[in-house]
Amino acid sequence: MSNIPDSTTIDEIDRRILAILAKDPRIPYSDISHELAEEGFELSSEAVRQRVTSLLDVTTSFFLLRPDAHEWEIVLVTVRTEGGTGAKADVFEAMSEMSFWFVGSGFGTVDIYAHATVSSTAEVDRLVNDVRELEAASEVDYFVETGRSTAVEQYLRVE
Template structure:
């Protein structure tokens, strides 16, 4: 596990969470509109104050765009893989998956070794991707999940300190 000092922790307060919630629903919301929505929660902030908060938040985060499945004609698939219990097996599979049609690949530890997220125009395209992952020598098991709907609750996304 990565050792992180308390100074490395992004501290999110209730105002930040509300701003993120507003932006999750409409990423193009003008700062003045965000300030107006915050006022509905008894948070008095100018549009310049909102701009400073958004700038600070975005400088500490990465962009992670998730298209809404109901608004698109293609599929979003999450593929998980387990690898052999040998030196470099996980890294070898990670590198190979990174060269495939995944737009996100993660390595970690737990019940799976790797996971990747891809978009595909059709289920046959997903089948082709799964065949490619299963063909990787270090991979011993593959599971997948095709997203059909989602809900986002930004209030559960980041802890408030």
């Protein structure tokens, strides 16, 4: 049995590797191997390297700095759309061209949500108003982050 996951499967070992890397992205493969061994997973440093290489093909690395340590804010904008077929796609495409660094589309109580980094409340107003001006954007709400708790283990489902 190979220690290398296929390109679409993330198993328990992969989740644990990702959790370790989330805490210390510069940790040597040998140290990851030792941490995994303490949890009952025996992998060589080379096997860890191969798994990390495979994981890099199916993940997006992202480092989210805490805005309270800088002179900028993170704003979340949510949008409900109306206008029939293509309305959601039109708003999604338009927002993807704005200064958001993440735009997501799905289903639920909102159709689209997006994150941006802004340097002032005036910039929040400008960005939110730009979204509100989109023809198919029927409801636009926003949230400026003032605090954060992050639990990558919950995201990765590491027990």
